[in-house]
Amino acid sequence: xxxxxxxxxxxxxxxxxxxxxxxxxxxxxxxxxxxxxxxxxxxxxxxxxxxxxxxxxxxxxxxxxxxxxxxxxxxxxxxxxxxxxxxxxxxxxxxxxxxxxxxxxxxxxxxxxxxxxxxxxxxxxxxxxxxxxxxxxxxxxxxxxxxxxxxxxxxxxxxxxxxxxxxxxxxxxxxxxxxxxxxxxxxxxxxxxxxxxxxxxxxxxxxxxxxxxxxxxxxxxxxxxxxxxxxxxxxxxxxxxxxxxxxxxxxxxxxxxxxxxxxxxxxxxxxxxxxxxxxxxxxxxxxxxxxxxxxxxxxxxxxxxxxxxxxxxxxxxxxxxxxxxxxxxxxxxxxxxxxxxxxxxxxxxxxxxxxxxxxxxxxxxxxxxxxxxxxxxxxxxxxxxxxxxxxxxxxxxxxxxxxxxx
Numbered sequence: 256x257x258x259x260x261x262x263x264x265x266x267x268x269x270x271x272x273x274x275x276x277x278x279x280x281x282x283x284x285x286x287x288x289x290x291x292x293x294x295x296x297x298x299x300x301x302x303x304x305x306x307x308x309x310x311x312x313x314x315x316x317x318x319x320x321x322x323x324x325x326x327x328x329x330x331x332x333x334x335x336x337x338x339x340x341x342x343x344x345x346x347x348x349x350x351x352x353x354x355x356x357x358x359x360x361x362x363x364x365x366x367x368x369x370x371x372x373x374x375x376x377x378x379x380x381x382x383x384x385x386x387x388x389x390x391x392x393x394x395x396x397x398x399x400x401x402x403x404x405x406x407x408x409x410x411x412x413x414x415x416x417x418x419x420x421x422x423x424x425x426x427x428x429x430x431x432x433x434x435x436x437x438x439x440x441x442x443x444x445x446x447x448x449x450x451x452x453x454x455x456x457x458x459x460x461x462x463x464x465x466x467x468x469x470x471x472x473x474x475x476x477x478x479x480x481x482x483x484x485x486x487x488x489x490x491x492x493x494x495x496x497x498x499x500x501x502x503x504x505x506x507x508x509x510x511x512x513x514x515x516x517x518x519x520x521x522x523x524x525x526x527x528x529x530x531x532x533x534x535x536x537x538x539x540x541x542x543x544x545x546x547x548x549x550x551x552x553x554x555x556x557x558x559x560x561x562x563x564x565x566x567x568x569x570x571x572x573x574x575x576x577x578x579x580x581x582x583x584x585x586x587x588x589x590x591x592x593x594x595x596x597x598x599x600x601x602x603x604x605x606x607x608x609x610x611x612x613x614x615x616x617x618x619x620x621x622x623x624x625x626x627x628x629x630x631x632x633x634x635x636x637x638x639x640x641x642x643x644x645x646x647x648x649x650x651x652x653x654x655x656x657x658x659x660x661x
Contacts, residue, residue: 258317260459261287263561271317273376275458283557284459285499286317290506297507299478309364309467315503316467317460318371324400326357328367329467333475333623338591339604343611347621349481351472352594358395358419359629360388360550360597361493365464366453370396372460373451380405380450384441386434386489386550387416388597388628393453394423405450407437412549413597415632433544435555454490458557462492469500472623473510480504480513482620483571485607487599487627488519488528489551491562498565518615519566519573520606522546522581522598525554529573531563539563547581547636548598550628572615574606581605582636588626589637595630 258271264282275284297314305311309329313319332352340348353361366389373381381397382405383389390406397404404425408417409432421427430437438455445456453461473480480501486494494517501513521529524546531539539559544552556562566573576584584601588594596603603624610616630637647654 257289257292259287260284273372273457273460275456286459286463288315288503290503294507297509299474299509302474302509309367309464312467312470315470315507316368317463318368318375320371320375323367323371324374324396325367326363326395326399328356328363330471331355333472334592334594336592336624339588342587342591343608344618345611345616345620345622346618349472349476349621349623350588350592350594351468351623351625353468353625353627354594354596354600354629358388358391359632360392361465361468361625361627362389362392363396364467365389365461365492366392366396368464369451369453369457369461370400370402372457373402373453374400378449378451379403380448382406382441382444382450382452383454384408384434384438384452385454386552387412387632388550389454390420390425390427391416391423394420394425397425398423407441409434409437413633413635415634419632434553435541438557454557462496462558465493465496466500466503468493468625469497470504473501473504476621476623478510479621480510480515481623482514483516483518483610483616483622485518485520485603485610485622485624487548487551487603487625488521488562488573489553489556489599491528491556491558491560493625493627494519494528495558495561495565498569515569516571516615517566517569518571518606518610519562520603521551521573521575522548522578522602523575524548524578525552526573526575527554528556528559528562528566529575531559532566532573533575536563546598547578548602550597550599551602572610572613574609576602576605576609584608585630585636589630594626595637596626597628597630597633598636599628600626600630 262277541555584604
């Protein structure tokens with residue numbers, strides 16, 4: 256069998272089907288592939304001849320469909336960030352710009368996979384618990400697939416993210432409480448209704464979409480893994496699946512080895528994964544989120560311990576930037592590279608600055624930072640810099656000259 260489900264705790268294998276909890280130890284399940292069989296079918300050429308989307312890696316995804324429902328997700332630019340690199344003292348810095356996915360975030364990767372899996376198993380309702388970006392992605396993909404969309408969010412999210420999900424036709428359920436409260440509600444509802452909660456009862460399949468970001472980075476670097484990759488952490492799935500992606504690239508023979516150090520980036524107001532890494536703890540202690548980076552504000556991350564293990568085994572580190580530095584990181588990326596990110600991007604840029612300042616990343620090393628959400632959804636956090644906005648009383652050149660010279 257090419258694909259099965261495997262418990263991430265006890266390692267028990269089971270039939271490939273809609274399931275997310277091990278029947279033996281109640282641990283979380285993940286998709287396991289027959290990588291030897293895939294190795295005989297896949298090659299760099301077969302991938303390059305595929306579509307310019309995540310589906311070029313379909314052999315390493317849990318959905319096999321001839322014509323997947325898609326919005327054009329993936330194969331986003333890997334930008335050589337010369338200006339930002341010069342500011343931070345790096346010669347080979349790249350930005351993986353996932354702000355250019357169809358709904359403006361990397362969540363489209365996960366939802367594309369989950370939607371097609373849900374359709375294959377005759378689900379009619381697509382749902383999620385979300386800190387914002389996932390709600391919009393689920394709503395858009397449900398619209399494309401002709402499914403009902405039902406998204407659950409904590410109160411107080413960025414208005415544009417909520418409005419976008421509504422524009423796609425989703426029913427939005429706003430809950431007083433944190434994301435973790437919302438997630439508990441969704442877990443309960445998933446037991447009561449045959450709905451495809453992409454990040455709850457479809458989590459083993461949904462999370463596989465995250466791997467495609469790492470696949471793309473390696474391919475876009477000429478099939479050379481970077482020395483370092485800095486990943487924003489919310490639930491921890493993107494980071495944990497980055498490590499899984501690197502391992503699958505080795506086992507399928509697409510690369511010979513990977514020595515990439517994976518670094519976690521969080522903000523001080525919600526940094527349970529980074530704190531566990533920094534203190535050497537084996538488990539992640541939940542926290543109550545109080546962060547400007549709302550898309551990362553998950554105090555009890557579902558994949559937290561797996562993210563910690565991935566960082567440690569790679570030789571990476573965890574950063575927890577000051578809340579007041581988040582906007583500065585967003586502005587620095589925008590002003591140097593023309594990439595407008597949401598606060599998660601500011602967390603990553605500031606985390607990178609800390610890693611360089613602490614000597615964990617050297618000037619000559621190849622570094623990739625993951626920018627996962629578009630700042631057009633959080634424009635309320637940007638204000639014009641001092642002296643950058645002028646007002647003219649009259650549309651005359653003399654008025655302009657006067658304003659500039661004052």
